[in-house]
Amino acid sequence: MNELPPGWMKVNLGLINEFSSQTLLPARQPDQYFELYSVPAFPNHKPELLLGADIGSIKQLVEPNDVLICKINPRINRVWKVLPKGQVEQIASSEWIVVRSSGLSSDFLQHYFSSPAFRDLLGRVVTGVGGSLTRAQPKRVAAFPVLIAPINEQKRIVDKITALLTRIETCRERLDRVLTLAKQLRQAILSAAISGRLTERWSGKNRADWTLERAATVCEKVQNGGTPREGFVAQSKIPFLKVYNIVNQTVDFQYKPQLCRILTPNGISIRP
Incomplete structure (x- = not known):
């Protein structure tokens, strides 16, 4: 046949x-x-x-x-x-x-x-x-x-493939533009959030109430990242974020999870 x-x-x-x-x-x-x-x-x-x-x-x-x-x-x-x-x-x-x-x-x-x-x-x-x-x-x-x-x-097949590939390329270009716009929107939202513009309508407060301070004056501790030698527990609801937990711009705590205690301002250890 x-x-x-x-x-x-x-x-x-x-x-x-x-x-x-x-x-x-x-x-x-x-x-x-x-x-x-x-x-x-x-x-x-x-x-x-x-x-x-x-x-x-x-x-x-x-x-x-x-x-x-x-x-x-x-x-x-x-x-x-x-x-x-x-x-x-x-x-x-x-x-x-x-x-x-x-x-x-x-x-x-x-x-x-x-x-x-x-x-x-x-x-x-x-x-x-x-x-x-x-x-x-x-x-x-x-x-x-x-x-x-x-x-x-043969000619009909070539014409059909060409038309489909053209549509795919057009979709790819549009997707690239959408991704670019999404990145720009993300940056605009972050900029508005940290400047107070994002919440001023909801809070009813004017941004004039905001002040600009150095991190050292509002943070108890500013240092380079590092993994503490102690403080980890077998069971906890508080994961410790490490570099390898960041994959494709998302956080994945399922890979080699490390769970930690919380320390209160007076140094008392709390296990959630």
Whole structure:
């Protein structure tokens, strides 16, 4: 029974890849600029523009719409589509597996190679001891099955993904603005509270009644934080706050709780 949608087919990656590797040594053209697709440049999604003199190793020639799959440390999802060509030669480091297919949508392939199913396959064919030392094996990757939709369906899938990702990005930007406003509101509330503005309507008192004093004049003791050697009890309702109890801007007394006695002004110990 064919489980694929009508018009879809499953083929090995190597059968749809038209890329034939051509290499060059940019250092032999020291005064010429190159558009370099390197792994360090990927997070910015912008290739580097470098003189040949600044590129020390052999690179592979790439073309617009080539899809690059990073084979170094493949647990990190790095898939890149080569941009439209400008005035300079486009090259990529040897850490990329290049896929070129004139009959398929490069955007569709980029999304497909970024999918969890493909990433899972890629993670199974690595060599190396771990982390940045692992490499996907191009020959084994070429044998991966790829699900290919009809070209019109590829375009519809790409349009749908693009629309959804745009909505996600818009939501993220709005959330960032809300978080910023929340921080500003928090600071404004704290500022109003310690200045008296927050409660003057409720208390009926004017802020002119407030005075500004040094901490030393209103506190019995001001010192650096420290953990007392004595005074802790097995059972109490009074937890002792330590740095490790503050997690993600919240207080968690459940982690390594320490409970303490209360000392009255005359030094009498009270166990709540």
